[in-house]
Amino acid sequence: MTTKDLHFELSGTEQEVAVIRLTRGAKRNALNDGLILSLRHVFETLPPGVRAAVIDGEGEHFCAGLDLSELQERDAGQGLHHSRMWHAALERVQYGPVPVIAALHGAVVGGGLELASACHIRVADDSTFYALPEGSRGIFVGGGGSVRIPRLIGTARMTDMMLTGRVYNAQDGERIGLAQYLVPQGTAFEKALALAKRIATNAPLTNYALTHVLPRIAEQPADQGFMTEAMMAAIAQSAPEAKERVRAFLEGRAGKVQKSS
Ligand code: 1HE
Secondary structure: OOOOOEEEEEEOOOOOEEEEEEOOHHHOOOEOHHHHHHHHHHHHOOOOOOOEEEEEEOOOOOEOOEOHHHHOOOOHHHHHHHHHHHHHHHHHHHOOOOOEEEEEOOEEEOHHHHHHHHOOEEEEEOOOEEEOOHHHHOOOOOOOHHHHHHHHHOHHHHHHHHHHOOOEEHHHHHHHOOOOEEEOOOOHHHHHHHHHHHHOOOOHHHHHHHHHHHHHHHHOOHHHHHHHHHHHHHHHHHOHHHHHHHHHHHOOOOOOOOOOO
């Protein structure tokens, strides 16, 4: 699955975590068509034992967004299909088989932020900065950003980022909800990997409920959401694994919830 611009490897004692690294550092991991198709392919063909994934980028920056050198050649129809190609690929990230954690550093801009926002958890280090330069390039987001980013930070903030070219630093990015974790420079990957290993120990059906069902409930009217929740709760608790995990707690064999330090 490794290509010139994308490295794939398995990590963890049981090879349960997929590590997917953008390796186009010389171009700041700008996403050309080949890289988008490779990302899609990776998420469509994850080995069955994989329970969580981490995406990061080689070099000083996570991702500089769309490869602008490819943009010049497209007419309107091709632009439409190009955007739909991104949608299909990032849909495989968001609604693929496993939770995905983005390890962010340096530039997370344009399509790079669209990729990060398709992941389920974002861990940023102190060097991270976020921007949507599409506004100043005379274009628009095309990788699902107009749908996903307002759900993270609100429509007003995204509008401001695109109208004014506003750049958020790592601290403000975490404050407004672009990242759920903020860690010292150089440690985002380590933290993301630790989270992925922890997530991989959850019951797979619970992870599926969180990545596939919860976002759909969030889009439903409350009345329908309550019903979907009840259905999912019933399915999850009926799994033999759930019964064993609850029994383990009741018999004192499972960990308690601990106050964080
Ligand atoms: C690129 C790209 C790119 C760098 N497409 N080649 N994204 C942007 O508008 C962001 C454009 N990039 C930047 O603002 C900067 O490159 C960075 C802040 C990310 C990094 O700066 P720096 O000083 O470390 O690198 P650099 O010298 O600007 O770039 C190094 C090389 O990468 C250089 O190529 P070289 O052949 O001269 O060495 C750059 O041309 C190249 N490079 N970014 C192509 N984006 C689904 S729609 C999504 C719409 C968008 O994403 S629009 C936003 C695009």
